[in-house]
Amino acid sequence: MELFDFVGIIGERSNESLMEYEDKDLLDLYTIKDEEHWYTLFNPLIAYLGDIEGKKILDIGCGSGALANELSKKACQVDGLDSSEGWIGHCKKTYDRENLRFFRATADDLSLFADESFDIVVMNMVVPNIYDADEIRRIFGEIRRVVKETGDIVFSDLHPVCVMAHEEGNRKQVRPDDFSYFKDGNRFTAVVKIEGDREIAFSDSHWTLGFYTDVLDGNGIYIKKIIESTYPENAPKKFFRYSYPEYIIFCCKKF
Numbered sequence: 001m002e003l004f005d006f007v008g009i010i011g012e013r014s015n016e017s018l019m020e021y022e023d024k025d026l027l028d029l030y031t032i033k034d035e036e037h038w039y040t041l042f043n044p045l046i047a048y049l050g051d052i053e054g055k056k057i058l059d060i061g062c063g064s065g066a067l068a069n070e071l072s073k074k075a076c077q078v079d080g081l082d083s084s085e086g087w088i089g090h091c092k093k094t095y096d097r098e099n100l101r102f103f104r105a106t107a108d109d110l111s112l113f114a115d116e117s118f119d120i121v122v123m124n125m126v127v128p129n130i131y132d133a134d135e136i137r138r139i140f141g142e143i144r145r146v147v148k149e150t151g152d153i154v155f156s157d158l159h160p161v162c163v164m165a166h167e168e169g170n171r172k173q174v175r176p177d178d179f180s181y182f183k184d185g186n187r188f189t190a191v192v193k194i195e196g197d198r199e200i201a202f203s204d205s206h207w208t209l210g211f212y213t214d215v216l217d218g219n220g221i222y223i224k225k226i227i228e229s230t231y232p233e234n235a236p237k238k239f240f241r242y243s244y245p246e247y248i249i250f251c252c253k254k255f
């Protein structure tokens, strides 16, 4: 088998097999990848949020619902939202907590929620699934509307250094010949080895840091802190230690 023999490039528009919960093998692989997400994404995000007791939280693009479920153990109310019927069906079947609800909707239309409904909005690894700049602008407009004046907005993407990185450890980015860091919305394929030679290939879009600051600024949102992911000392040794951050977490507020 080739070093990076794809399990499958997941969907032309947006990682469709994962989003529609169709391919059992891919989903099993993705669940293993979820374990890594605890160290590099979810735990740092939870640590940043601090005391969430009594808070109302919206998790946009909640996927398997693992983070929403964890947050609901301490928060007063958590709503998970995803455009995928498959994932929302999975979440409704899997979790049974009174303060945890799941909704199928797209992030650019949060009309099912009133203005300033949430203390915190989180959105992990959703923007790389969006290929249209205006849709991203609408999403942040909606996020600003539903979060309270003093609320927190926390979202993540692949770190731009990771997007541009050469093959290292368990991952590589396959970029078309005309790929440029400076081109917003450029498509590329992130190939991640999960177990042995089993891999997932994510079809992602790339957005520059300049684009993010423009979109946030245009929607009355500012970046308070950036977290560049790395494995903590206590993470299992099986996770490869990259020489660069895989993910970037933007911790934001309204102005």
Ligand SMILES: C[S@@+](CC[C@H](N)C(=O)[O-])C[C@H]1O[C@@H](n2cnc3c(N)ncnc32)[C@H](O)[C@@H]1O
Pocket (backbone or CB within 6 Å): 014, 019, 037, 060, 061, 062, 063, 064, 081, 082, 083, 084, 087, 105, 106, 107, 108, 123, 124, 125, 126, 129, 130
């Ligand atoms: C890469 S997964 C991340 C899932 C989860 N947040 C995590 O970190 O494990 C992206 C998720 O965003 C969802 N998604 C993609 N586009 C969306 C949109 N426009 N509105 C809502 N959800 C969307 C997908 O269905 C998928 O569950």
